[in-house]
Amino acid sequence: MSALLEAFGTNLEFSRALAPLTSFKTGGRARYFVSVGSADEAVRAIKAVKRLKIPCFVMASGSNLLVSDEGFDGIVIKMDVTGLQKTSETEVDSGAGEDLMALVDLATASSLTGLEFAAGIWGTVGGAVYGNAGAFGGEIGAIVTRITVVDDSGQIKTMTADDCGFAYRHSALKDDRFVIISARFGLTEGDSSVIQARVDEILAAREGKHPTGGRSAGCFFKNIPDPKEEHGKLPAGRLLEEAGAKELRVGGASVFDKHANIIVNSGNASSKDIRQLADMMKKRVFDRFGIELQEEVRQLGSF
Numbered sequence: 001m002s003a004l005l006e007a008f009g010t011n012l013e014f015s016r017a018l019a020p021l022t023s024f025k026t027g028g029r030a031r032y033f034v035s036v037g038s039a040d041e042a043v044r045a046i047k048a049v050k051r052l053k054i055p056c057f058v059m060a061s062g063s064n065l066l067v068s069d070e071g072f073d074g075i076v077i078k079m080d081v082t083g084l085q086k087t088s089e090t091e092v093d094s095g096a097g098e099d100l101m102a103l104v105d106l107a108t109a110s111s112l113t114g115l116e117f118a119a120g121i122w123g124t125v126g127g128a129v130y131g132n133a134g135a136f137g138g139e140i141g142a143i144v145t146r147i148t149v150v151d152d153s154g155q156i157k158t159m160t161a162d163d164c165g166f167a168y169r170h171s172a173l174k175d176d177r178f179v180i181i182s183a184r185f186g187l188t189e190g191d192s193s194v195i196q197a198r199v200d201e202i203l204a205a206r207e208g209k210h211p212t213g214g215r216s217a218g219c220f221f222k223n224i225p226d227p228k229e230e231h232g233k234l235p236a237g238r239l240l241e242e243a244g245a246k247e248l249r250v251g252g253a254s255v256f257d258k259h260a261n262i263i264v265n266s267g268n269a270s271s272k273d274i275r276q277l278a279d280m281m282k283k284r285v286f287d288r289f290g291i292e293l294q295e296e297v298r299q300l301g302s303f
């Protein structure tokens, strides 16, 4: 134990409950847990993981995460690096642990356009870059100019947008060799009242489509690339709706009545309930359309 404390510092926690740190509010405990608030702390944590050979998982605000009820027998590193600033006429820098909505607010207040699509997307800037979060035809990867990461040997590096390999809900970061510390975004000068109006419009459009009060992880499945559809994607929610997924339920997990691609924990769901419901939804769509849905939500631990 002293080796662990020496390696990770005194803010190392043991047997940390993860459910309160996820939007689903389900799942077990992490054997070890550390919150990282700076690039130096991230370097120290990654070097310790390597030296001690401990299984490691990086999380942020847990809004795209399903944690096993059995928890995780390793260390969870929670990215809490903050800091948000305008660095030039059209660029803003953000710590990975900043709320994505705080970044949208800064851009709006600075009369910079390009981030409106992200209004109302849950989670942190780091989580959004990792998964190339998007909505309303926009994606975060399109406005990233560079990111700062710690690689798996503990070295701080800069990656360009090209290095990040952004694609639909995908980035090169998904091979889990890098921890994102911060990101820089390139925006365009605009009119703040027009930008604010678009942000408000998007927030209003999301209102009825997502469960208020959370307990979901947004869309569970990715949309299907299809050039004939709006934004080039066939919505998985439409297939799920037509396949009758809304009637499905497992324990405390159900399908949101206003959006068939969202699983909701109605209060007492386990992660196993959610997992089983997701499998049933997938099967419905496969049996009806022959399409295998791909998951957007990330899993931690064994199911």
Ligand SMILES: Cc1cc2nc3c(=O)[nH]c(=O)nc-3n(C[C@H](O)[C@H](O)[C@H](O)COP(=O)(O)OP(=O)(O)OC[C@H]3O[C@@H](n4cnc5c(N)ncnc54)[C@H](O)[C@@H]3O)c2cc1C
Pocket (backbone or CB within 6 Å): 023, 057, 058, 059, 060, 061, 062, 063, 064, 065, 079, 096, 097, 120, 121, 122, 123, 124, 125, 126, 127, 128, 129, 130, 131, 132, 133, 134, 135, 173, 178, 179, 180, 181, 210, 211, 214, 216, 217, 218, 219, 298
């Ligand atoms: C109500 C609701 C609506 C949503 N709507 C949308 C939407 O419209 N569009 C959309 O794209 N998503 C949406 N989501 C999903 C979620 O908001 C995004 O995926 C979000 O970007 C996840 O960020 P997070 O900070 O919560 O990451 P987490 O859930 O904590 O982690 C997600 C993944 O990112 C990795 N990760 C996180 N931070 C870092 C880091 N600093 N370095 C390396 N890896 C990291 C983790 O390892 C994990 O694999 C929604 C979720 C909810 C609950």
